[in-house]
Every structure is written in structure tokens, then in C-alpha cells.
Amino acid sequence: MPSLSPTSSPTRDPALLPLAASGPLDGDGPRERAASLGLEALGDEDLLALVLGTGGGGESVRLLATRLLDDAGGLLGLVRRGPGGLAQERGVGQVKALRILAGCELGRRAHTRELTGAIHDGSTDGETRARRFADFEQVAAWARPRLGALEHEELWLLAVDGRQGARAARRIAAGGIHGLHVSARDVLRAALREAASAFLVVHNHPSGDPTPSAADLDFTARLARAGHAVGMPLLDHVIVARDGATSLLAQGLVPDGDESDGSD
Numbered sequence: 169m170p171s172l173s174p175t176s177s178p179t180r181d182p183a184l185l186p187l188a189a190s191g192p193l194d195g196d197g198p199r200e201r202a203a204s205l206g207l208e209a210l211g212d213e214d215l216l217a218l219v220l221g222t223g224g225g226g227e228s229v230r231l232l233a234t235r236l237l238d239d240a241g242g243l244l245g246l247v248r249r250g251p252g253g254l255a256q257e258r259g260v261g262q263v264k265a266l267r268i269l270a271g272c273e274l275g276r277r278a279h280t281r282e283l284t285g286a287i288h289d290g291s292t293d294g295e296t297r298a299r300r301f302a303d304f305e306q307v308a309a310w311a312r313p314r315l316g317a318l319e320h321e322e323l324w325l326l327a328v329d330g331r332q333g334a335r336a337a338r339r340i341a342a343g344g345i346h347g348l349h350v351s352a353r354d355v356l357r358a359a360l361r362e363a364a365s366a367f368l369v370v371h372n373h374p375s376g377d378p379t380p381s382a383a384d385l386d387f388t389a390r391l392a393r394a395g396h397a398v399g400m401p402l403l404d405h406v407i408v409a410r411d412g413a414t415s416l417l418a419q420g421l422v423p424d425g426d427e428s429d430g431s432d
Contacts, residue, residue, distance in 0.1 A: 198230075212237055219271045225259030232259045236268075247272050248319055276313065301368060302332045304406060304415035310337075311408045315372035321348050323371040325355055327364035328403070336362045340369075347383065352394040359400055367395065370406045378407045378414040380421065388416055392423045 198214035207215065216233035223229040236257060240246045246254065246268060254265035301307050307326065315322055322342045327335040338358050341350040348371070359367040369391065373379075380388075388405045395402045404417040416422050 212243060216268070219268055220264055221267075223259060224261070224264075227259055236260070243272065244317055247317075300332050301326055301328055301334055301403075304404065304413075304418055307368060307370060307404065307406045307415075308408060308413040311370045311372075311406060312413060315370065316408050316410055316413075318372055319374050321372055321374060323348055323350055323355075323369060325358050325362075326368040326370060327359050327362035328366050328368070330365040332366070332403070335364055338362070350387075352387070352391045355391060356394050356398060356400070359395075360398070364400060366401045366403050368404045368406065369402070370408065373407055373409040376410040378409040378412050380405075380407055380414060380416055380419075384416070385421055388421060389423050396424070 198210050198217050201214070202210055202218065210218075213230065213233045216237060217229045220229050220233055223232045225232070227235065236246060236254075237243070239257075240249060251262070251265045251269055254260055254268060255262045257265075260268075301310070310326075311324070315324070320343060323340045325336075325338045325340050327338070329335055340354055340358055341348045343349060355367070355369060369388075371384075384405070384407065388402070391405070392402045402422060404415055405422060406416070407414045
């Protein structure tokens, strides 16, 4: 049987090589430590190396993971770069970029559901778990993991029943870093579709400061009047950001809705 010459040696897909084949992992790599100690014992660089699977651009997988985290300023920075920005990084490409972001999204969803329960938000499997939004802390606990780190604004409706149990959470609008274009009618229409007895609204400030703006106060007043006109009270307007959260109700900034209808 003839032997294979060096030029006819079969090649292997780099994506199928062991993790260490794309760059030495000093004999005690993240895969081995994860198996023996658990994933919680690994640092961010090693976890990212596991997600990447292989190195690229002349770097081992561990060096690639470390560089990506350093350049982005950490995990949140990676997420904010999005698939397009990550794919342009040396050694990454579209497949690895999507793999990284999918892993981050799974972690975010697990954290959110652990803290808040899986109420129907239009992006899950539709399961509604009994949950109450009876006070500011409960609303903030739901909203901050979901919205606090976003770099664009989103406005969400939380529809509740007569005991302030959650009926649904719906994203009403998403915009840029400078604000949203949304009317009180948009919110009321969604609340009526959910057969809500009352409702709350939540939105985020990408600036990191949850202090309400003049536009926030004006919108809250119009929304309270519109809700009063249809017998569906606005219970609170909560603003979340990286640096905290604010309840307009707690600050006395949610009108009782007795004024003339300004539902625009």
C-alpha cells in the first residue's frame, strides 16, 4: 500500500480541531477547567474562548478572546458592537460574531427570567407566569436587566389586572439615542388589546441618567389623561438606566388624570 506524500496529506477543517490546536492553552485550558471545576470557575476570557472555539488572525483562541474583551472594554462592550462590528474584528468573522452574541443573549435571558419570571413579552414562547407589579422595586427589577444597558431608547407597556398581576409586557416603540416618537394612543391601543385593568410604562435613558426630562413629564401627563378618559389608570412611569431607576409616581409626577383628555 503506497504511503501518502506530504503534498497529499489530508487536511482538517480548523473549526473541527481541538481548542488547543488554534493556540496553546498551557495544558490546563478552559475546557479542562470547565469540566473539572464548573463554568463558574472560569474568567471572562476563558468563557469567551470556549464560545469562539478556535483562534484566528494568527492568534490563539485565548489571545483572541483577551484582545476582544480588552478592545471592547468588557462583555457589555462586545454586545454593543453588534454583529457587524464584531465580524470586522481580526480573527472573528460573521459566524463567530453571531456565536458570541448568541451566548450573551442566552445569558441575558436566563438572568432576566431568574429575576423576573417569564411574563409574555412577544419574544418568548408566550408563557405567562403569575407576577405582580405592585411597586416600583418590582418594576425596576423587571426592567433594568432588560433595558438598562441599551444604547437606544425603548418604551414598554406593562399591562396589569385588577390585582396588579402581570397580563403582558409589550414593546411599544424603539428609537435612537435622542428619543422616541410615540403617542399616548399607541400605548392605550396596546393596553386595550391586552384587556388591562390598569397599566404602567417603562423606558430607558441611554445616557445612564434616569432623571426624567421635560418631554418625559409632558408625555406622562398626556398618557395619564388618556388613560383616565377610557377608565384605565396609569399607575406609574418608570425610567431605568445604567446608573439607577426613577419612579415618576414616587416623585409625585404622575397626574391623577382628571384634566381634559390630551390623548393626541
